[in-house]
Amino acid sequence: MENHLESAEALRKFVDSAAVHIYVVDYKTDEILMVNNFYAGTLGVARERMEGRRCWEFVTGFDGGPCPFCPRDMDLDGNGVLDPNPRTTEAYNPTLGIWGRWTGQVIEWVDGRQAHIITVIDVSNEKLLREELSRLAYYDKYLNLPNRTKLEKDLEERASGNYCIIAFDYISLRYINDAYGRNAGDALMKAVIDWLRSFNLQNFEIYRVDGDEFCLLFDHADMMSACGLADRLYERFKDPWEVRPGNDETFISCKVSVCVVDGRTGFKNPETLLSIIERTLQISKESGNVSVYNQEMDMILKRDFQLEVSLKNCVLNGMQGFDVYFQPIVDPKRGMWLGVEALCRWESPEFGRIPPLIFIRMAEQIGLIGTIGYWVLSKAISVCARLKLHETEDFFLDVNLSPAQMSDESLVSKVLMALQQSGFPGSSLALEVTESEEIDKGGYAGTTIERLQALEIKMALDDFGTGYSNFNNLKSLPVGILKTEKQFIDDIVVDKYQQYLSYLLAELAHAAEMKLIAEGVETKEQMKKLMKNGADYYQGYLFAKPLTERELEENKEKFKTVDPIFDEARKELAQNGG
Numbered sequence: 001m002e003n004h005l006e007s008a009e010a011l012r013k014f015v016d017s018a019a020v021h022i023y024v025v026d027y028k029t030d031e032i033l034m035v036n037n038f039y040a041g042t043l044g045v046a047r048e049r050m051e052g053r054r055c056w057e058f059v060t061g062f063d064g065g066p067c068p069f070c071p072r073d074m075d076l077d078g079n080g081v082l083d084p085n086p087r088t089t090e091a092y093n094p095t096l097g098i099w100g101r102w103t104g105q106v107i108e109w110v111d112g113r114q115a116h117i118i119t120v121i122d123v124s125n126e127k128l129l130r131e132e133l134s135r136l137a138y139y140d141k142y143l144n145l146p147n148r149t150k151l152e153k154d155l156e157e158r159a160s161g162n163y164c165i166i167a168f169d170y171i172s173l174r175y176i177n178d179a180y181g182r183n184a185g186d187a188l189m190k191a192v193i194d195w196l197r198s199f200n201l202q203n204f205e206i207y208r209v210d211g212d213e214f215c216l217l218f219d220h221a222d223m224m225s226a227c228g229l230a231d232r233l234y235e236r237f238k239d240p241w242e243v244r245p246g247n248d249e250t251f252i253s254c255k256v257s258v259c260v261v262d263g264r265t266g267f268k269n270p271e272t273l274l275s276i277i278e279r280t281l282q283i284s285k286e287s288g289n290v291s292v293y294n295q296e297m298d299m300i301l302k303r304d305f306q307l308e309v310s311l312k313n314c315v316l317n318g319m320q321g322f323d324v325y326f327q328p329i330v331d332p333k334r335g336m337w338l339g340v341e342a343l344c345r346w347e348s349p350e351f352g353r354i355p356p357l358i359f360i361r362m363a364e365q366i367g368l369i370g371t372i373g374y375w376v377l378s379k380a381i382s383v384c385a386r387l388k389l390h391e392t393e394d395f396f397l398d399v400n401l402s403p404a405q406m407s408d409e410s411l412v413s414k415v416l417m418a419l420q421q422s423g424f425p426g427s428s429l430a431l432e433v434t435e436s437e438e439i440d441k442g443g444y445a446g447t448t449i450e451r452l453q454a455l456e457i458k459m460a461l462d463d464f465g466t467g468y469s470n471f472n473n474l475k476s477l478p479v480g481i482l483k484t485e486k487q488f489i490d491d492i493v494v495d496k497y498q499q500y501l502s503y504l505l506a507e508l509a510h511a512a513e514m515k516l517i518a519e520g521v522e523t524k525e526q527m528k529k530l531m532k533n534g535a536d537y538y539q540g541y542l543f544a545k546p547l548t549e550r551e552l553e554e555n556k557e558k559f560k561t562v563d564p565i566f567d568e569a570r571k572e573l574a575q576n577g578g
Helices: 002-016 037-043 124-138 148-156 173-180 182-197 223-236 270-287 295-316 356-365 369-386 411-422 444-454 496-511 524-533 549-554 564-575
Strands: 021-026 032-035 087-093 098-108 114-122 163-170 204-208 213-219 241-243 250-252 256-262 291-293 322-331 336-348 352-354 396-400 429-434 458-464 481-484 515-519 537-539
Touching: 002 021, 002 032, 021 037, 098 124, 124 148, 148 204, 148 213, 148 270, 163 223, 163 270, 173 182, 173 250, 182 204, 182 213, 182 241, 182 250, 213 223, 213 270, 223 256, 256 270, 270 291, 270 295, 291 295, 295 336, 295 356, 322 369, 322 549, 336 356, 336 369, 336 537, 352 356, 356 369, 369 396, 369 411, 396 458, 411 429, 411 444, 429 481, 444 458, 481 496, 496 515, 496 524, 524 564
Parallel strands: 256 291, 336 396, 396 429, 429 458, 458 481, 481 515, 515 537
Antiparallel strands: 021 032, 021 114, 087 098, 098 114, 163 213, 163 256, 204 213, 241 250, 322 336, 322 537, 336 352
16 A cells, blocks of 8 residues: 555655656546646645545536547447557647547556546647638738638549539729729628628628639539529629728729539549639620530530540641731732731641631730741741742731730840741831720830830731720821721621721821721722722632642742732723722
């Protein structure tokens, strides 16, 4: 007996020397056999009062039975045999008011009975730090919403795919921030989130995936309910939102694209799903409706993914399948070909000939349009130099520039290199930008254009007339050639409005001392209307379809030979008093 007491006293001295909470519990009865001064002092209870009582009274704070994290439960293996190794878990202790790291280990008590000794280390600050780091890693700091990383993590835990996602993307949020300030944009997003939460939906979470893109993840939701909410969200944006970015009330109108994705469609990983969401949102933006990702769209997007891979491989494999075609630009006054526009064509090894509108837009999305654009520029210049087309009077080669090229600081040096390598004069080159692209004469684009013009390169503005922002400052635009879309002459033979509009566009161009090219001329009747209205040059299938390099070489003489079609048209106009 004395030996037992001596052993107990030695253990007591040991546990009292530790600045952590320690207690020893009878394995079978949960009676506290020993508690150290640190634990008793933290509770403000005499140690003698704790010893002999059930342990859970001083852990959970009430006589409710063993704790959910009872070390005794941890000490048993699958056969009910005591595990001598220490076991650790983290749990909240209501009586101490701390998050503790609990470590329990089976020991033999001084009198031979089985017991377990438990140490509790306060990890409250550590847990708060982990939670803060988790919040920073997984939550958006402005709206306190889970972010893209958290969405990817949550999707990985939903292998069954029994979920739906509603995604929406603000189309004009940047303009709202520019007009009203960043606070207005944040206030709008908070108002939308509050509106969504007002429905008291079950089993859902809102994520801020990107600056303007949000996702609603619904567990165990059916597609019909999800589509219904998506429609309500889309319709709600047709009305202004009332927000209070400061003390003043403001009404803001904004457009969104909305899509619904069924998780049961099957996705290999979260990245694939998020890519599909972005593609489906783009489809919604283009169509002006809520898009639903279903089996049919799954087939379309999978084909797009395959086409994208094919495009990347072809570009990286020496522009495999790419070619440059040339469509003539004709001068009606001289009645002969004047120049050519370079047009890019691509034939995929897997999918065959792909329309330019499809592969060019795809190239823009995946960042390959610059590479393709410079290849077309070099190839077109090389072909025209080899055929010596620049030696014909007033010849010019027209090559499109993408927005990516216009913002490329190396554009001028790359153009100059292509000219020097082929011995092609800058005066025979015209570089074409679209009217939808902003041309700030005082900004970087304006400086680039000035440097190109210093090389005697002409600048052309495509799609003139499809927008109206440049009408007022047309004369100040740093271009010398305007090109109109095919839509302006499709019905020019019978449509009085189109006839007048084509005349007006020609007058505007000439007033600004520019030349006007009418694109899409397909019939002799269209050409005669244009001759009356004063367009300087024509382009279209009436004169020639886009030609291969070989076909262009075979038709070189047309840059020096008068086409009878013009003499015939002039005679008919003269006979009719035109």
